[in-house]
Amino acid sequence: MxxxxxxxxxxxxxxxHRLLSEEIAVLYxxxxxxxxxAVLAAHERIAVTTDxxxxxxxxxxGGDIGKLAATGTINDLVVRxxxxxxxxxxxxxxxxxxxxxxxxxxxxLRSTCDEAGAAVVAGDxxxxxxxxxxxxxxNTTGIGVISAAEPPGAGRVAPQDQVIVSGYLGDHxxxxxxxxxxxxxxxPIESDCAPLHDLAHCMLQAGGEGVHAMRDPxxxxxxxxxxxxxEYAGVGMNVDAQAIPVRPQVMATSEILGLDxxxxxxxxxxxxxxxxxxxxxxxxxARRHPLGRHSTIIGEVTPGPETRVTxxxxxxxxxxxxxxxxxxxxxxx
Amino acid sequence: MxxxxxxxxxxxxxxxHRLLSEEIAVLYxxxxxxxxxAVLAAHERIAVTTDxxxxxxxxxxGGDIGKLAATGTINDLVVRxxxxxxxxxxxxxxxxxxxxxxxxxxxxLRSTCDEAGAAVVAGDxxxxxxxxxxxxxxNTTGIGVISAAEPPGAGRVAPQDQVIVSGYLGDHxxxxxxxxxxxxxxxPIESDCAPLHDLAHCMLQAGGEGVHAMRDPxxxxxxxxxxxxxEYAGVGMNVDAQAIPVRPQVMATSEILGLDxxxxxxxxxxxxxxxxxxxxxxxxxARRHPLGRHSTIIGEVTPGPETRVTxxxxxxxxxxxxxxxxxxxxxxx
Numbered sequence: 001m002x003x004x005x006x007x008x009x010x011x012x013x014x015x016x017h018r019l020l021s022e023e024i025a026v027l028y029x030x031x032x033x034x035x036x037x038a039v040l041a042a043h044e045r046i047a048v049t050t051d052x053x054x055x056x057x058x059x060x061x062g063g064d065i066g067k068l069a070a071t072g073t074i075n076d077l078v079v080r081x082x083x084x085x086x087x088x089x090x091x092x093x094x095x096x097x098x099x100x101x102x103x104x105x106x107x108x109l110r111s112t113c114d115e116a117g118a119a120v121v122a123g124d125x126x127x128x129x130x131x132x133x134x135x136x137x138x139n140t141t142g143i144g145v146i147s148a149a150e151p152p153g154a155g156r157v158a159p160q161d162q163v164i165v166s167g168y169l170g171d172h173x174x175x176x177x178x179x180x181x182x183x184x185x186x187x188p189i190e191s192d193c194a195p196l197h198d199l200a201h202c203m204l205q206a207g208g209e210g211v212h213a214m215r216d217p218x219x220x221x222x223x224x225x226x227x228x229x230x231e232y233a234g235v236g237m238n239v240d241a242q243a244i245p246v247r248p249q250v251m252a253t254s255e256i257l258g259l260d261x262x263x264x265x266x267x268x269x270x271x272x273x274x275x276x277x278x279x280x281x282x283x284x285x286a287r288r289h290p291l292g293r294h295s296t297i298i299g300e301v302t303p304g305p306e307t308r309v310t311x312x313x314x315x316x317x318x319x320x321x322x323x324x325x326x327x328x329x330x331x332x333x
Numbered sequence: 334m335x336x337x338x339x340x341x342x343x344x345x346x347x348x349x350h351r352l353l354s355e356e357i358a359v360l361y362x363x364x365x366x367x368x369x370x371a372v373l374a375a376h377e378r379i380a381v382t383t384d385x386x387x388x389x390x391x392x393x394x395g396g397d398i399g400k401l402a403a404t405g406t407i408n409d410l411v412v413r414x415x416x417x418x419x420x421x422x423x424x425x426x427x428x429x430x431x432x433x434x435x436x437x438x439x440x441x442l443r444s445t446c447d448e449a450g451a452a453v454v455a456g457d458x459x460x461x462x463x464x465x466x467x468x469x470x471x472n473t474t475g476i477g478v479i480s481a482a483e484p485p486g487a488g489r490v491a492p493q494d495q496v497i498v499s500g501y502l503g504d505h506x507x508x509x510x511x512x513x514x515x516x517x518x519x520x521p522i523e524s525d526c527a528p529l530h531d532l533a534h535c536m537l538q539a540g541g542e543g544v545h546a547m548r549d550p551x552x553x554x555x556x557x558x559x560x561x562x563x564e565y566a567g568v569g570m571n572v573d574a575q576a577i578p579v580r581p582q583v584m585a586t587s588e589i590l591g592l593d594x595x596x597x598x599x600x601x602x603x604x605x606x607x608x609x610x611x612x613x614x615x616x617x618x619a620r621r622h623p624l625g626r627h628s629t630i631i632g633e634v635t636p637g638p639e640t641r642v643t644x645x646x647x648x649x650x651x652x653x654x655x656x657x658x659x660x661x662x663x664x665x666x
Contacts, residue, residue: 012552013657219345
């Protein structure tokens with residue numbers, strides 16, 4: 001097989017067939033899938049989510065597009081209280097992609113799925129001509145199994161809920177930006193890209209139905225999550241700037257670039273909205289987990305109808321934290 | 334809102350939010366989805382399939398990428414005997430796409446899903462900068478419900494099975510090629526793009542468990558389907574060239590371009606492998622359906638272990654019908 005992807009790899013003929021059986025097959029635990037749809041045992045309630053990944057560059061400190069494609073979808077399932085069970089993988093490959101890159105990415109994707117207990121059950125591979133894509137785009141769709149009677153959901157967020165963040169914010173955004181722009185950072189920042197099935201499970205075990213909602217603050221960052229939930233649930237939010245964990249290097253890099261770390265993407269963090277009764281237990285459970293060691297309560301939900309998100313600054317003043325507007329960082333995930 | 338897509342539409346901030354609520358929302362039957370994953374009632378067994386669509390041009394005689402993205406995934410479910418229930422939609426939009434095109438495509442996608450009874454339950458929208466994509470790529474993942482005890486599957490194909498094709502082959506391939514190359518066809522050919530849930534249902538009702546397998550011969554055409562099934566089931570196939578329905582204009586265009594109509598993509602045809610007992614009933618049911626009027630038996634499955642697909646030509650000779658090799662037609666679906 002040639003060592004780069006050619007249009008023939010996307011033809012649906014023999015070359016495609018070889019690509020699937022020799023390379024893409026690494027995604028599947030069982031034999032290659034020959035039928036047009038996989039047949040699965042399901043359960044009473046399932047959670048479904050889909051995400052396309054167009055991150056640039058394809059490999060970055062702390063991960064690559066394969067790890068990200070698994071992580072992003074796994075995390076969208078776990079924030080609904082679902083156990084990741086199945087995954088589909090759609091690849092759009094640009095002609096000329098080195099096969100070595102494809103191999104690395106597929107292996108990352110598979111090993112991240114394995115880690116979270118999700119089996120890849122269906123896939124699709126397309127090739128577009130040079131200049132009509134950018135290396136590799138990946139779509140993953142995840143199916144999870146829900147066992148809780150009342151799974152966490154944005155609609156359950158209520159005044160007095162405590163807002164917990166599971167660690168440092170903005171690492172993924174800065175890591176991608178630094179890799180893309182070749183920024184000379186004194187201390188290199190790695191993406192926080194990680195599947196959160198186990199952290200979420202521990203937090204839900206500790207807080208039970210007191211965990212009203214969870215989100216992973218990806219594109220648009222914490223600011224987008226807080227504003228979206230406030231709008232949906234018809235509540236306000238008030239958070240404390242000094243309580244929000246941001247690494248000094250991330251803060252410094254953001255300041256230089258004129259970015260707000262609360263707008264930056266994260267790929268390994270949870271934001272949980274918990275009843276005030278359950279919050280201390282959820283926090284304790286999160287801190288015991290390796291991915292939640294730096295968890296902290298950053299603020300609380302306030303009564304509506306004013307669905308404003310405000311931040312208490314270190315100067316004691318209060319500012320509105322608005323939804324990020326404009327271009328921000330394209331192709332961050 | 335600007336009338337073209339900008340990078341800000343993919344930022345995850347306010348502009349994204351507006352795009353989702355003002356444009357993408359048309360996909361959803363219920364309110365816009367605010368949580369990261371949709372929670373669904375499932376059933377004992379579900380079928381799952383995923384497909385990315387990169388067709389060029391985005392609009393063509395007989396359809397557009399939206400109709401195709403719904404149809405392709407619906408048809409992959411129905412060939413497994415599944416009733417389409419849920420759909421996810423992942424959009425990768427190139428900066429500069431006119432919003433009018435996006436609107437048309439989303440409406441086609443939604444109405445095709447409605448026709449087949451599939452609800453769009455989750456979605457994702459990414460924007461890539463100009464030159465890193467080509468207008469619009471769409472991933473759809475479909476979830477279907479299986480009720481038959483033994484759904485059709487490639488592994489059930491056996492010697493003596495009759496091979497039924499549900500109508501004229503090659504229409505989609507020629508329609509796309511003509512639209513792309515601006516070929517001056519005397520009689521314009523339309524894509525056969527159509528959701529086959531109802532046709533498949535009628536055929537399965539008529540043939541029951543005698544319908545051993547079904548496939549939709551998309552990329553790679555009939556030749557790819559016959560070769561894949563032969564290899565998987567360890568059988569041979571023998572088909573009759575004169576029995577295979579191909580429109581004269583499609584045959585003529587293929588000959589001029591040096592293409593084999595049996596390698597061309599179809600987006601509204603079924604190939605069914607049926608026990609010899611059930612085949613006449615399945616054929617009759619197919620012919621009664623508007624999308625199966627030209628159904629016909631084109632050949633039969635022969636014993637393995639020689640997994641060769643052969644065609645009896647009009648001259649009485651026999652040739653091997655091999656898996657399509659090489660480039661064929663890129664971006665046909």
